[in-house]
Amino acid sequence: MQKKLILDSDLLNITVSRLCHELIENHRDFTDTVIIGMQPRGIYLADHIHRNLEKILKRSIPLGYLDATFHRDDFRRREIPVKPNENRIPFIIEGKNVVLVDDVLFTGRTIRAALDAMIAFGRPAKVELLVLIDRKYNRELPVAADYVGKYVNTLASQRVLVELQAQGHKHNKIWLINKD
Structure with a gap:
């Protein structure tokens, strides 16, 4: 297995800062x-x-978590049952602009499922997608991100590994892994 560093901690901080300013x-x-x-x-x-946004804007911004497990089109095709995660959206999204955030955009299927899952919380005025890594050339559905940290040309056999300190890793690093 070969690993190639895509973003280190410093570049990740710069990338997140840029994304925040684009959002603003x-x-x-x-x-x-x-x-x-x-x-x-x-x-x-x-x-x-x-x-970062709350620090820059000096105001509170609603934040929620969305699980799309039961809305995926491959939900029943897996050999091992998937364990869903918590939905935590303590606000109404009806008429709001929603910035949907994910780490990696690959086939687009997870985003399609998220759009379906989001409807349970109301009908947003607009939905935009922000991703840290956009894996170009691997889309199965016509999904495109509005805000992208980094575009990465990948093969279907490769995968992107996101290691963040918030997940328990020592440093923030994003890797491209070749499966040999």
């Missing part, structure tokens, strides 16, 4: 905007973005 350009003071992190791994990036 489009959502100003976040009056009608909420942030929703995708379970399980997107919540760590959502937390990081949320902390």
Whole structure:
């Protein structure tokens, strides 16, 4: 197994800062905007973005977590039953602008499932997608991110590994792994 470093801790901080400023350009003071992190791994990036935005804007911004496990089109095709994660959306998204956050955009199927799952919490005015890594050339559904930390050309046989301190890792690092 070969690992290639895509982003180290310093570059990740710069990337998250840039993404936050892009969000501020489009959502100003976040009056009608909420942030929703995708379970399980997107919540760590959502937390990081949320902390940075609140520090910059000096105001509270609604943050939630969304699990799309039971809305996936491959839910019943797995040999081992999947264990769902917690939905934690303590606010109504009806009429709000939603920034959906995930760590890696690959086939687009998880995002499709998230859009279905989100409807249980109301009908948003608009949904935008923010991802840390966009794996180009692997999309199975017509899904595109509005905010991207880094575009990475990958093969279907490769995978992206996101290691964040919030997940218990020593350093923030994003790797491209070749499965040999």
